[in-house]
Amino acid sequence: MAGADAIVIGAGAAGIAATRHLHAAGLDVLLVEAGDRVGGRARSITVPLPRRRPGIGPALAGSQPPPAKQVTIDLGCGWLHSAKRNPWTALADHYGLAIDRSSANWDTQWRDLGFPPGEQAAFHAAWDRWQQAARVALDAPDQPLAAFLAPDDPWRPLIDAISGYANGAPLARVSLHDWAAYEDAATDDNWAVREGYGTLVARHARGLPLRLDTRVSRVDHRAARIRLDTSRGTLETRHVILCVPTTMLAEERIAFDPPLPDKHAAAAALPLGLADKLFLHVEGFELPENGHLIGNPHRACTASYRLGPFGWPLIECFFGGDCAEALEHGGDDAAADFAITELVGLLGSDWRARLAPIAATRWRTARYIHGSYSHARIGAAPQRAVLAAPVDARLFFAGEACSTADFSTAHGAFATGIDAAEGVIGALGAASRFTADLALS
Numbered sequence: 001m002a003g004a005d006a007i008v009i010g011a012g013a014a015g016i017a018a019t020r021h022l023h024a025a026g027l028d029v030l031l032v033e034a035g036d037r038v039g040g041r042a043r044s045i046t047v048p049l050p051r052r053r054p055g056i057g058p059a060l061a062g063s064q065p066p067p068a069k070q071v072t073i074d075l076g077c078g079w080l081h082s083a084k085r086n087p088w089t090a091l092a093d094h095y096g097l098a099i100d101r102s103s104a105n106w107d108t109q110w111r112d113l114g115f116p117p118g119e120q121a122a123f124h125a126a127w128d129r130w131q132q133a134a135r136v137a138l139d140a141p142d143q144p145l146a147a148f149l150a151p152d153d154p155w156r157p158l159i160d161a162i163s164g165y166a167n168g169a170p171l172a173r174v175s176l177h178d179w180a181a182y183e184d185a186a187t188d189d190n191w192a193v194r195e196g197y198g199t200l201v202a203r204h205a206r207g208l209p210l211r212l213d214t215r216v217s218r219v220d221h222r223a224a225r226i227r228l229d230t231s232r233g234t235l236e237t238r239h240v241i242l243c244v245p246t247t248m249l250a251e252e253r254i255a256f257d258p259p260l261p262d263k264h265a266a267a268a269a270l271p272l273g274l275a276d277k278l279f280l281h282v283e284g285f286e287l288p289e290n291g292h293l294i295g296n297p298h299r300a301c302t303a304s305y306r307l308g309p310f311g312w313p314l315i316e317c318f319f320g321g322d323c324a325e326a327l328e329h330g331g332d333d334a335a336a337d338f339a340i341t342e343l344v345g346l347l348g349s350d351w352r353a354r355l356a357p358i359a360a361t362r363w364r365t366a367r368y369i370h371g372s373y374s375h376a377r378i379g380a381a382p383q384r385a386v387l388a389a390p391v392d393a394r395l396f397f398a399g400e401a402c403s404t405a406d407f408s409t410a411h412g413a414f415a416t417g418i419d420a421a422e423g424v425i426g427a428l429g430a431a432s433r434f435t436a437d438l439a440l441s
Contacts, residue, residue: 002209003030006239006424007228009216009254012040013410014398015243016205017417023208025425030237031208032230034215034368038205041076041245041369042410044196047358049313050281071312072196073279075361077410078316079104083191086411088200095203098194100310102290106190110291110307113346123297126155138180142379145179146171157300164321165304167375167408168273178376178384178407185405194310201410215368220257221395239427241396241420243413246270246387247370263397266387269380270401272371274324278317278335278360280343285354287313295342301326303339315343315355328362335360373408374401388416393427396420
């Protein structure tokens, strides 16, 4: 049976990294995934662009080149955050994928639309005051990020919107200590993969021993060999690495025998926030490459818009936190209606005819995932280490939520996968040395 040395549960970034590392070390490893694809929260799809529609007027500025017939977009993670130290950057180069190393332009507003320079300066000053106040409090007991902004601060809504993008949750539900750990580790280089981050993660899985559509419901670690109850029968192995979203553990969708209540509690303290995307095709206008817009800088429920990624005639709309939750509850057309209304308000009424939705996400309803990325509840930042801690040198845990500083990222997931794989290798080495000592005694 494949997986005699180790079975890795969950074929996202962490599980793929762990399996690749063990496979390269010559171990008998098997990767199992509940869903029908690899990648987890990294998912690239190729979509056709709409044909030119009649009745669209001439370009407002310049002329748009003929669009590509199809493009690859990232429904999940799309940025190589901290790219210069991100291991996926080197892997993208290794696999021959193209990296766009230009700025993400998140701190700018294209043409100052709806956000004049004076207001932008006032916002950046408010952001700096908020960050400084938060950092002064780091030696005190943990607090929510909302504690460092006055309720009537005019820039609180926009800072709350940005928390939704970054944390998947509003300021009131995000731990100061957890946020600071990420901020201290992150760098400002955020790059993108033209062929898709999801494409890159899936490419790293190519050739690995893999079983899709194999849902693990129970991990029995009472005996010398670990038994896994799955939707396709029982599997046995010596070691297990669990690389599943915190939702799967918090809701006890995977049971343990003997029970591991600390793991379930840690996962519940590290819930998945929500970030969703909508992709709009733009007709009859040449967009700036990697331009950026905030829909309404005076509302917490507003989208961040990436204009012309890779020079394509697209707008990538990004929703986070409670705003994303509300739009998911609003039905199939809610996100498109919201984004198009915001963009028309900035760009003019004739833009309504230029915009056509081509793809959207609803990560809260994604089977076996149910969210986007983790944040720590107030006082719960130490639970990341609790979640990551191995059990009896046989059960190991990995995934972005297990990272104490690079959580919410694919590179944080990658690093925890490697750490867990090294734990398995170390445990096997210790067992081999013990056996050898017995033989010599």
